[in-house]
Amino acid sequence: MPHILAERLSIAFPLYHVGARSLKKRLLANSPLRLRTDENDRVVVAALNELDFNIRSGERVALVGQNGAGKTTLLRTMAGVYEPVAGRLEVVGRIGSLIDPSAGMDPDATGRENIILRGLFRGMDDKQSAEMAVEVGAFSGLGEFLDVPIRTYSAGMSVRLSFAVATLMQPEVLLMDEWFSAGDADFMARAQQRLEELVQKAEILVLASHSMEIVRAWCTRAIRLQGGRIIDDGPVERVTANM
Amino acid sequence: MISDSANPRRVRRALEDLELGARRWRLPVALARLDIRNRYRGSVLGPFWMTLSTAITFVALGLLYSTLFKMNLPEYLPFLVVSMILWNVFAQMVGDACTSLIAAEGIIRQMPLPYTVHALRCLMRNAVVAAHNLPLILVVFLVFNSWPGIGALLALPGMVLFTLNAFAAVMFLGMVCARFRDIGPIVGTVMQLAFFVSPVIWKPELLHDQQKWLVLNPFYDLMEVVRGPLLNMPPSLLVWVAAVLITTVNCSVAFVFFVRFRGRIAFWV
Numbered sequence: 004m005p006h007i008l009a010e011r012l013s014i015a016f017p018l019y020h021v022g023a024r025s026l027k028k029r030l031l032a033n034s035p036l037r038l039r040t041d042e043n044d045r046v047v048v049a050a051l052n053e054l055d056f057n058i059r060s061g062e063r064v065a066l067v068g069q070n071g072a073g074k075t076t077l078l079r080t081m082a083g084v085y086e087p088v089a090g091r092l093e094v095v096g097r098i099g100s101l102i103d104p105s106a107g108m109d110p111d112a113t114g115r116e117n118i119i120l121r122g123l124f125r126g127m128d129d130k131q132s133a134e135m136a137v138e139v140g141a142f143s144g145l146g147e148f149l150d151v152p153i154r155t156y157s158a159g160m161s162v163r164l165s166f167a168v169a170t171l172m173q174p175e176v177l178l179m180d181e182w183f184s185a186g187d188a189d190f191m192a193r194a195q196q197r198l199e200e201l202v203q204k205a206e207i208l209v210l211a212s213h214s215m216e217i218v219r220a221w222c223t224r225a226i227r228l229q230g231g232r233i234i235d236d237g238p239v240e241r242v243t244a245n246m
Numbered sequence: 247m248i249s250d251s252a253n254p255r256r257v258r259r260a261l262e263d264l265e266l267g268a269r270r271w272r273l274p275v276a277l278a279r280l281d282i283r284n285r286y287r288g289s290v291l292g293p294f295w296m297t298l299s300t301a302i303t304f305v306a307l308g309l310l311y312s313t314l315f316k317m318n319l320p321e322y323l324p325f326l327v328v329s330m331i332l333w334n335v336f337a338q339m340v341g342d343a344c345t346s347l348i349a350a351e352g353i354i355r356q357m358p359l360p361y362t363v364h365a366l367r368c369l370m371r372n373a374v375v376a377a378h379n380l381p382l383i384l385v386v387f388l389v390f391n392s393w394p395g396i397g398a399l400l401a402l403p404g405m406v407l408f409t410l411n412a413f414a415a416v417m418f419l420g421m422v423c424a425r426f427r428d429i430g431p432i433v434g435t436v437m438q439l440a441f442f443v444s445p446v447i448w449k450p451e452l453l454h455d456q457q458k459w460l461v462l463n464p465f466y467d468l469m470e471v472v473r474g475p476l477l478n479m480p481p482s483l484l485v486w487v488a489a490v491l492i493t494t495v496n497c498s499v500a501f502v503f504f505v506r507f508r509g510r511i512a513f514w515v
Contacts, residue, residue, distance in 0.1 A: 013251075016513060019425070083247055083358030086509035091250040098247075106356030111284045120280070123273040124357065 005096025005175040005206040007058040007081060013089040014073075014080055015047040037230055050076045052231040053090065058207055058224075065218040065239060066211040067246065068228035074211035077228070078102055078178045081209065096206060099174025104165035114149040114156075114164050115140070121168045135171055142197070143167040144190070163190055170197050177205035181212040215243050249509075260505040267362020274366035281371045293378045300379050304330065304386075311447065320390045325449060327386045328473050332408075333446045335376040336465070337437050339412050342368050343419040344430040351515040361504075361511055365416045372412070383476070394478045404471030407493050411468055414493075414500035421507055424514040440465050461485055464492045 018038075037049045051073050058064055066074040079085055080092065082100040107124050108117050118139045122132030140149050143163040153161060179202075202208050202221060212218050218225060218239060225242035227235040235242045267274075286292040307330075308323040315322070346368040353359065387393050423429045444465040450457055460466045467488040474481035 019514070079355070083249075084355060085512050086249050086254075087251045089251045091248070091252065093248045095247070100357065103356045107353050109280050109284070111287055112280055116280075120276055123270070123276050124353075124359065126270055126273075129272070 004060045006060060006093075007056075007095075007176065007207065007209070008093040009054050009056050009090065010092075011090035012051060012054040012080070012087050012092050013049070014051040014076055014085055015049050015088045018046045018048065049231050051080065054233055056226060056233065056236060058209065060206045062224055063202070063208045063222040064210070065222035065225040065243075066209065066228060067213075067215075067218060067225055067243060072228040073231040074228060075102065075180055076231075078180055078209065078211055081176075082178050094176060096175035097173075098176045098178065099172045099201075099205070100178040101169050102178065102180045104169040105161065108153065108165065110154040111152050113152055114143075114145055117153055117164070118168055125172070135168075139164070139167040139171055142171075142193070159190075166194055166197075170194075170201055173201075173204055175206045177201060177208045179208065179210045181210070181214065181217075215246055218243060254509065256505045256508065260501070260508050263360040263504075263508060264362050267360035267366060270360070270363065271366065273359075274363050274370055277363075277367045278370035278374060281367070282374055293375065296375060297378050297382060300331070300334070301382055301385075304382065307447070315448075317449075320392065322449075324386050324390055324392050325477060326447060328383055328476050329446045329469065331376070331379045331383060332469050332472055333441060333444075334379070335372065336412075336469070337441070338375065339369075339372045340415060340419065340433060340437055342372055343416040344423040344433055346416055346420040347424045347511060347515055348420075354512055354515050361420075361508060362417075365413060365420060368416045368420070369409070369413055373409075392478070394476050397478060397480055398475050400475035400480060401472050404475060404489070407489050408468055408472055410493050411496050414496040417504055418496075418500040421503060421511060421514075424511060425507075444469070461488050464488075467492055 038046060039049060040046055054077070066077060068074055076085070078100065079102060080087065081094055082098060082102065083094070107121065109120065112120065115136050118136040119129075119132040122135050127135065136149075140146075143149075143166075145160060145164060148156065148160060153164065156164065208221070210218070210222060222239050224237065225235075225239045226233055227242050227246075282293060286295070289295065291298065304323070304327050308319060308326055311317065311326065312319045312322050346364055347354065347361070350364045350367075354361075354364070419429070419433065423433075440463075444463055445452075445460065446469075450460055450466075453460065461484055467485050470481045470485050471489045474485070
């Protein structure tokens, strides 16, 4: 059964390439909440601080909180980009992440080449990638532009392509950052439908969002983050009541 | 996927990384191909500019040095061509290795991929570039009628050693340079120095009695196991032993480093 289990999960980003020394002086002057020095005497940003949660199959979880609360870092950690600095994280199930749709795109390659490249990023073989190119081509409605370098695309066209490529998967655990916009009205409607399908088919949804409207419509449970800590975890209605 | 900071199982995860990266070789091949294509986008000769500029350099250098060092051309030019091409592969690989992970930052921070993929991408990119210069070696053999004969096959195990070292170097330097941004320029300086102290443009014979110490220069050993067979001057057993030893040390250091710090790379780039 797909599930996500975090036990005292912590992520800290060391500040390597800034003037750590002067920063340290200032740190000592006023005791900050998230900047601290670790055991090796490095200045680190505590991005996530001892998170405990358990997401079971069937749950639709929203991550809410202000900018910089740690929502995207938590998504990336669950996706496997960052390894926990302390604590434990267990993610069972085929993961699909919609965090940055245009990651890994090559601006000088054509739309079709980018689709195949994305297929390779996901570990598909040539045949599967070629099938994916056909499907993405149809969905994005890019037509002849599919064989033109994406450097020449308009903003709307890029969004269509990256959306179509990113959403062509059937994950059990869907990790999603908020990025619903752009594209013309016709595409928006199809995009909405595709997303809803994806969300319904996934066993677990974790969505980071600022839009309470979307959170209330899609999610059953909300985890509220502040300063890298969980300050509330419960049914969407209760957690988002005063937001 | 379970990651537990109290029980990180680093060795196993590093091995899984290497295995998965190798199994998905299509990805680094595709990325390396795109890298090369993008570098020469819109150019008529494309990567063959490298062949052309290397060829011109050789003709000029060959003439200059044979006059300067009073060497006869048929004896000197094949040596120079093979040495320079090998050295260029070496130097470019090392230079590229320093930015292999930093340049992949956009991918590393967005999706989980075996880090081996980035190293293989760098390796393959450089292998393709190197392949464009290989015809020059054949041309020189043809012009000076200095075919090495069947002994040239010994260059193949030499190339295997060469490649293993390159892979280890890319892994190691990619990580170290991501963490300490000053290492890149330092490596550049060291390589420049190594170019002059290694017998690349000067023949080892010039050292006369001191020649026996050359085996202590790792660049010499690794180059000699490929160069020697191609030039019909089979390297001594000592050079082979040294090359194997260097490869073992290189790969071990890179592996230990990779095991220990693999999980930190995403925080470094």
